[in-house]
Amino acid sequence: MRLRLFEAIAPMECLYRAAGELAKHELSDRVRPDRVVVLQTNVRPTRGAFFVDLFEAGADDPVFTVRVETGLVEAYAQIMDREGEHSVGEGLLRLTALLLPRGERVDWLEEQRGYLADLPTRRACWGWIFAQLLAMPRYAYTVRTGRERESA
Known part of the structure; x- marks a missing residue:
């Protein structure tokens, strides 16, 4: 490296x-x-x-x-470069959040915005967004059926 x-x-x-x-x-x-x-x-x-x-x-x-x-x-320059990027990414996350129950959406989106704000690069942000898009059907099923397991 x-x-x-x-x-x-x-x-x-x-x-x-x-x-x-x-x-x-x-x-x-x-x-x-x-x-x-x-x-x-x-x-x-x-x-x-x-x-x-x-x-x-x-x-x-x-x-x-x-x-x-x-x-x-x-x-x-980093702020200017990331301004437009997050609006597209957050739009995708908002669309994905429609799979969640209404009460869960706002909290989930707020949590995702926090994760995106902590990521250092645009590439890392898009990687996170892509991972969330892939994981959402399983998470939505878990939340909707009430099969959430608490860790010990």
């Missing part, structure tokens, strides 16, 4: 998009919103940070250059 030290946390385009969004947010905190209209960004990654050049319409030189820490960009 090879240790990958420089593997990206998220795809580079997600990191660039996240850096641009964070820089625009940082700029809106510093400057009045009516002063600058940012139409284009240029992201330059370095070892410890991303430098984002913000341009106005038709300008050759950047209006502002914002430094955003790499850790913050990676965390924000």
Whole structure:
């Protein structure tokens, strides 16, 4: 097994998009919103940070250059990357939960959301969702027939 030290946390385009969004947010905190209209960004990654050049319409030189820490960009990119993913996965889990009795559905879905939130990667989330889809008929039968066995 090879240790990958420089593997990206998220795809580079997600990191660039996240850096641009964070820089625009940082700029809106510093400057009045009516002063600058940012139409284009240029992201330059370095070892410890991303430098984002913000341009106005038709300008050759950047209006502002914002430094955003790499850790913050990676965390924000992971959140952005997983937002749409969970809605599809949770939809599948909600559909699967229809096999359960009405009173059991809400608790089961809440438990599944907790498991998904704890998983580190998108691949792990989809693996968990797939496993739950396969296990649901047996679990639903067990719950509906009341044959749940308590462990000793």
